[in-house]
Amino acid sequence: MSSSPARQHADDAARFTELVESASAAGWGRPSPVAGWTALDVVRHLVEWSRGFLRGAGIELPALDVDADPVAAWKRHVADIQAVLDDPAGRVLSNPHTGDKPVDEAIDQFYTADVWMHRWDLAKALGREPDLGEERCAAALAGMEPLDRMLRDSGQFGAAVPVAQDAPAQDRLMGFIGRDPAWRPAT
Numbered sequence: 001m002s003s004s005p006a007r008q009h010a011d012d013a014a015r016f017t018e019l020v021e022s023a024s025a026a027g028w029g030r031p032s033p034v035a036g037w038t039a040l041d042v043v044r045h046l047v048e049w050s051r052g053f054l055r056g057a058g059i060e061l062p063a064l065d066v067d068a069d070p071v072a073a074w075k076r077h078v079a080d081i082q083a084v085l086d087d088p089a090g091r092v093l094s095n096p097h098t099g100d101k102p103v104d105e106a107i108d109q110f111y112t113a114d115v116w117m118h119r120w121d122l123a124k125a126l127g128r129e130p131d132l133g134e135e136r137c138a139a140a141l142a143g144m145e146p147l148d149r150m151l152r153d154s155g156q157f158g159a160a161v162p163v164a165q166d167a168p169a170q171d172r173l174m175g176f177i178g179r180d181p182a183w184r185p186a187t
Contacts, residue, residue, distance in 0.1 A: 005108035006085040012116045013078045016046075019122045020074045028070055032125035033174075033183040035158070039125035042118050043070050047077045050111045057093035057103040059084060081107065113140070120174060124183055131170070138169035141176055148176075 003011070020043060028040040037045070044066040051061045061080050064073040084091075085104050093106040101109070116132060117140075123130035144151060151157050158178025163171050171181035 005088075005104040005112065006082070008108055009082060009085050009112045009115070012112050012119070013082070016115050016119050016122065017074065017078060019119065019126060019128070020071055023070070023122075023126055027126055030125045030127075030185050032121045032185075033179045034121055037121075039122055040066065040070055042122045042125065043074055046111075046115055046118060047073060050081065050107075050114075051077075053095070053106075053111065054084065054093070054103070056095045057091045057106070059091070059103070081111070117173075117177065120170075120179070125185060127185060132173075134169045137173040141169060141173045144173075144176060 023039060028038060030039045031037070032039055032042050034042065047064055047066050051063070054061060061077075064076055066073040085107060088102060088104040091103040092100050093103045094100050095106070098106065098110065116136070120130045120132055148160075152159070157176075161175040161178060161180045163175030163181060165172075167175075167181070174181045
């Protein structure tokens with residue numbers, strides 16, 4: 001799948017936004033597949049960490065109050081990130097963990113991929129069955145498996161959840177990153 005960082009973000013953010021817009025006020029408190037996180041925590045995570053990450057490119061985005069209005073905060077956040085991607089202006093993001101990368105490539109590799117994968121978490125929290133695309137899931141898994149030890153050591157991923165080798169790629173990817181593909185919110 002080859003898409004520009006700006007186009008990929010626009011597509012992934014639009015799908016995530018559909019979920020955000022569909023959440024009722026009561027839905028924000030629902031548990032998510034990420035231990036200890038609610039649906040609101042998934043959105044807050046995406047907004048807060050990425051805004052801090054972009055400081056490495058000298059980009060200061062204003063803080064957003066996700067708790068007060070998750071839908072408005074998310075939409076503002078998406079517009080802010082898209083503006084950076086639409087005009088990266090040759091900026092380079094410097095990060096001690098990832099090195100120096102053009103800002104659009106850094107956003108694509110670390111943030112947009114996170115939006116894509118966390119769409120699964122938000123959908124599950126809201127009682128929906130997400131479809132991240134088998135081909136993309138298989139490619140992501142193939143790219144991540146050789147980095148297994150480094151990813152686990154980073155603390156960003158939990159212990160892998162065992163999943164059958166013949167399971168759909170989405171289930172295998174979710175298991176790899178520490179999610180139980182069969183997870184359902186408690187009723």
